[in-house]
Every structure is written in C-alpha cells, then in structure tokens.
Amino acid sequence: GAGVSQSPSNKVTEKGKDVELRCDPISGHTALYWYRQSLGQGLEFLIYFQGNSAPDKSGLPSDRFSAERTGGSVSTLTIQRTQQEDSAVYLCASSKSDGSSYEQYFGPGTRLTVT
Amino acid sequence: GQNIDQPTEMTATEGAIVQINCTYQTSGFNGLFWYQQHAGEAPTFLSYNVLDGLEEKGRFSSFLSRSKGYSYLLLKELQMKDSASYLCAVRDPSGGSYIPTFGRGTSLIVHP
Numbered sequence: 001g002a003g004v005s006q007s008p009s010n011k012v013t014e015k016g017k018d019v020e021l022r023c024d025p026i027s028g029h030t031a032l033y034w035y036r037q038s039l040g041q042g043l044e045f046l047i048y049f050q051g052n053s054a055p056d057k058s059g060l061p062s063d064r065f066s067a068e069r070t071g072g073s074v075s076t077l078t079i080q081r082t083q084q085e086d087s088a089v090y091l092c093a094s095s096k097s098d099g100s101s102y103e104q105y106f107g108p109g110t111r112l113t114v115t
Numbered sequence: 116g117q118n119i120d121q122p123t124e125m126t127a128t129e130g131a132i133v134q135i136n137c138t139y140q141t142s143g144f145n146g147l148f149w150y151q152q153h154a155g156e157a158p159t160f161l162s163y164n165v166l167d168g169l170e171e172k173g174r175f176s177s178f179l180s181r182s183k184g185y186s187y188l189l190l191k192e193l194q195m196k197d198s199a200s201y202l203c204a205v206r207d208p209s210g211g212s213y214i215p216t217f218g219r220g221t222s223l224i225v226h227p
Contacts, residue, residue, distance in 0.1 A: 004157075033214065042119075043158070043202065043217040056212050091157065103148065104215070106157035 004107035006092050012113045013082055021077045021110045025094030032075050033104060034067060035091045043091065049075060082114045119218035121203050126224045127193055135188045135201050135221045143209030149177050149188045150202040152220065158202055161188070190223075198225045 005024045013019050025032050034046040045059040049069045060066070064082075069075040079086055089111050093104035118140040127133040139147070146165040150158035162170055164179035164186060176189040190197055200222050204215035 035217075040219070042219040043204075045214055045216070048212075048214055056214060058212075103160035103163060104158075106150075106159070108157050 004092055004094055004105050006090075006107040006110050008110055009108065010111045010113075012115060015084060015114055016081055018078065018080045019082055019112065021079075021090050021092075021112070023075045023077070023092030023094075023107060025073065025075070025092070026105055027073075029094035029096055029105070030072065031095045031097055031102075032069060033093045033095075034075070034077050035093065036088045037091055037109070038088045046077070046090075079112075082112075084114045087112055087114045119203055119205055119216060121201075121218040121221045123219070124222045124224070126226060127190075129193055129195060129225055129227050131193050132189065132191050133193060133223065135190070135223065137186045137188070137203030137218060139184050139186075139203070139205045139218075141184075141205055141207040141209070141216075143207045144181060145206040145208045145213065146215075147177075147179055147186050147206070148202075148204040148215055149186075150204065150217075152200045152202060154199070161201075193225050195225050195227065198223060 007022045032049040035043040037043050047067045048056040051072050052069050064080045067077045089109040091106055091109045093106045095102040095104045120138045148163050149161040151161050152158040162177035164177050169178045174191045179186045200220040202220045203218040206215045
C-alpha cells in the first residue's frame, strides 16, 4: 500500500474485554512503532520493533498490553481485560530504520473507547 | 529524563507569520523533528534538525540551537489549512534508544 494502514479505525468495547489492533506498515520499512494519544496529551510511546524483534518495550503501561510482529511486516497490539483508562487513539508508525534522520510515517490510528 | 515544552495553543491571522517554540531538556541529543497533525488525522513529517541553524522548506522553516535546547517552527504566509497541532519530538540516545519523545503539541488556530 501507499501508506501505513490500521484497523479497525474505531473500536468500542466493554470494560474487561480483550481487543486486538492491527497495523500494516509501509512495505520495506524495518522499524515499527506503537504510540498512544489521549485527548490533549502528546504521543506516548508504547513499543518499538526492528524486524520481528522488540528491543524496546519500555512504554507498555502494564502486563495487559502485548504486541507482536510477524514476517517483518504486520503488527498486532493486544490489550487484555481493557480498562476505561485504556481509551485513547492508538497510532502505529513505520520508518526505514531506527537511526539517522529517517522520519516516521504514521497510520490514521485506531480510536479505542472502553465503556 | 526528558522534558519537552511547547505552548499549548496559539492563534494567528491568515497571511501572517507565526513562530512555534519548543524547548527541551535531555541527557543526550540526536535530532529534533517537527510533525503536523490535523484533527482526527495522523501526524505527518515536516522537518528534521540535527545541526544548529535554520532549515527552510517552502513556507515552513525550522531552527535549532543545541546549546540552548531550543527549536522553533516558523510558518509564513499562513493559510487556513495550517490550522492544526504541531508536535516537537526529540531523539535522546543516552538511554540506548533512538525512539523520539514527543511534546504535547501546539494547537495553532488560523483566523481569516
């Protein structure tokens, strides 16, 4: 595809349910990032992948959050036993690499609402 | 630790010039990014500075002073479509990571 895609675009779930968010990065981009953006807040880093490995998981807020990436391409972010504070826009970005001046290309995001 | 500060909101008039400041306090430095984010949309890349000075790109320019921990984004000949949030992001590799840390963004409102 031409850019980073994410699905679903919107997700409403009940507290306590599990959700899975998907990200398709730009073809050939080895680095993939997940961020969370709450209303009026900046982008909160969650996790970063280089290829299929995740050298930096420091931003995951709790053990309810996990992510994987397969084939160096698609990534899924899973949130178990969702809580209301998990409500936010979840953004995925990809870049050619993790160093130098490579800018990140962001997807449109998944708006998660936990009721 | 990392601290990135930007004004929360700014307003300007169509056709005018506006300067959005970003100050940062980091242990290390390996580049500063500016992104534009329209409401409900993904952030899009505007500029990257790693050396001191001014980088000009059309109506947008970005300036960096590493010694002062300071950057600004300059928007000239403002258009209504420039109403958006502008995000400053700094890369600090001192902790072993090249992940950019984002400020909270500056919401720019352009009036006719």
